[in-house]
Amino acid sequence: MIQPKQWPWLGLIASLSLLTGCFDRSSSTAEQQKAQQSESSQRIKLAMLLPPRSALNPLSDDAFKLSRWSTAETLVKLDQQANLLPSLATSWEQLNATEWRFEIRPEVIFHDNTPLTSQAVVNALNVAISASPKPRILDGVELSVQADGEHAIIIRTQVRDPLLPQRLSSPQLSILSLNAYGENGVISPVKAGTGPFVLTALHGTSSATLERFDDYWGEKAQAPGIDVSFVPDGMARAAALRTGSADIVEAIPVSQAPLVDQNLVHEVPMPHTNTLYLNTRRGVMSDPAMRAAVRQALNREQLVNNVYEQRADIAKGLLGPAVAWAEQWRQPVNYPVQAAQPKGQTITLATFTDRTELPEVAIYLAQQLTDAGFNVKQDVREYSQIESDALAGKFDAFILSRATVLDSGDPVAYLYSDFSCEGSFNIAQLCDPNIDQALKEAAQLTGVERQKAIIAAENAILASDAAIPMLHERVIQGEAAHVRGALRDPRERELIDNHTYIARDEAL
Incomplete structure (x- = not known):
């Protein structure tokens, strides 16, 4: 079986079928080649961070x-x-x-x-x-x-x-x-949506192909199609932008950004909080005093300066500057438990490789926690290989870059899924009736009262030390000079729409 290439757009079709009939076949073939080359050059080449986790099942993060x-x-x-x-x-x-x-x-x-x-x-x-x-x-x-x-x-x-x-x-x-x-x-989105682009093929975790949908109910897409490659390696994504192998690149690593033409990189303030989740149900971190010891051991400034090269903000809470109203209602956290002395307790610190900075964050955190008296083991894998273990509570500590308003534009859904007793993404294994009640109260309110209730729930979560916010990220999006209309969406819902196109012939 021939495997799809990582970069399906790097070559044009080597040969064209011979036309038959009573006309100049060589002339027609040349015209066809020219038309095909023109359309190919207008297709959007997209390099994405994460490969599909569930064959693009829409009920998942895909x-x-x-x-x-x-x-x-x-x-x-x-x-x-x-x-x-x-x-x-x-x-x-x-x-x-x-x-x-x-x-x-x-x-x-x-x-x-x-x-x-x-x-x-x-x-x-x-x-x-x-x-x-x-x-x-x-x-x-x-x-x-x-x-x-x-x-x-x-x-x-x-x-x-x-x-x-x-x-x-x-x-x-x-x-x-x-x-x-x-x-x-089984749910397959292939030829099943309603948008301006139709998904025609998914090639495993390697690539995907989309074509313009001419019967779209709104304004027809300007680009003839999208060629997607999934490129978990951050250096490879940055190289794809530098060499022109990709037109749009998701999440260029901080370490690679200085190596790219600065006119092609765009910082997008994200509602992403880099958070350390601690296992409240079993192991060393089930002791609140040990969780407090971890909180006191963290040096956030070191992470922002050394790992993110100051392209991030030190976290004051779970909700960062992208949630503009959060800071005005935030109150100091009253931590109810004093920190214990670790005295060599062994913990497993885990994270994933798909976000280039996280393994480096793990190295710094491991050293900080070792200096505080913990014996730290690390487990770093691809996200698709580690998510189920994280959700099952198999680690003492897990580093996650978490989108806090991704699902609804409102933090209640995120807080409920991550920190309620019935939450489906509860890596911290937290179950506190008081927190559940605070979230339910927030969900019933609107306007300013809702905002205040959300921050009160955040405060209660922080007081448990189940999740320790470290920093708020700024995602670096790469766009070639000939790209027009790419979307820079803080919520990471939109990137290419019907107004996005390639303008290779326009004066730059």
């Missing part, structure tokens, strides 16, 4: 790839200020405390040429609701969906949920055609 490629769409979307905008739903209204009605956009067709109907929307949402585990955005939420005619749905929540429309903006609740959902829970 959903954010589908949204960044503009192939799968949700009922609503968020603007830069996290305000709701129409997408596959044209309007919505709250009927009462627990019921919402959404009007579905008419005359939309999926990439498999089937129509978007209320039945398709209900099916997609019901699959997500009944999934095990559920998408993080649905943690702690009980809801039901039913069709209301051909182009409307009604969603009912068990309790009042002011965040419901924002939840529906999560890429993990993308609407795919009925044909995308197979047996045994």
Whole structure:
């Protein structure tokens, strides 16, 4: 079996089929080659950080790839200020405390040429609701969906949920055609979305191919297609930008940024917090006094200066400067437990290689904790190989670069999934009824009162030392000089849309 190349765009087709008929075949072949070369040069070459973890199953974090490629769409979307905008739903209204009605956009067709109907929307949402585990955005939420005619749905929540429309903006609740959902829970987004680009092929964890969807309900894409390569190695991603092998590059490592033309690199302030999760359920870190010892041992400034070369901000809480309102409501944390003396206790510190800086962070943290009296072992692997062990609580400490408003544009969903008793991403294994109650109270509020309640919940989480925020990242995105309209999205939901294109012939 021939394996797909890592960079499928590096060569043009070597030969073309001979044309038959009563005309100049050589002339036609030359014209065809010229047209094909022109279109090939206009395709967007994209180098991405993480390979798919679940064959692009939209219920997983792979959903954010589908949204960044503009192939799968949700009922609503968020603007830069996290305000709701129409997408596959044209309007919505709250009927009462627990019921919402959404009007579905008419005359939309999926990439498999089937129509978007209320039945398709209900099916997609019901699959997500009944999934095990559920998408993080649905943690702690009980809801039901039913069709209301051909182009409307009604969603009912068990309790009042002011965040419901924002939840529906999560890429993990993308609407795919009925044909995308197979047996045994298999979901394939290939030729199943509604966006301006149709996903035509996924080549394992190596690459993916997308073509322009000419029947898109909105403005047709300017680029003829996207050629995606998954390049976990940070040096290789930076090299791809320098050599022109890629037009757009995700997450150039801090160490590589100075080696790239500075006109091609763009810092995007992200709601990413580099956090040390401590195992509260078993092992050395189940002792609150040991967790306090870890907190006191950390030198955040050393990490920001030495690892991130000052392209990051020292963390004051779980929510960083990208959540603009957080700092004004934050209060000093009253830590209830005094730090213990480690006296040689052995702990396992784990992280993953996919984000280039994290293994180096682990080296510095291991030294800091060793200096404090711990005996530190390290476990560093690719994320796809380590996530299940982290979620199962097999490590004493785990370093994670965590997006704090990725799922809904609101921190409640992140805090619930990571720190509640029923959270699906609870690496710290934390279960505190007081924290759960604080999160439930925050979820019921709106406006300034909601913000204050979120910060109160953050304060309670910090007081447990289950998660120690270290720094807030700025992601470095690479764009070749001929790229136009690439999106620099702090929430990492969007990257290429129908207005992104390659302008090789334009004056730079």
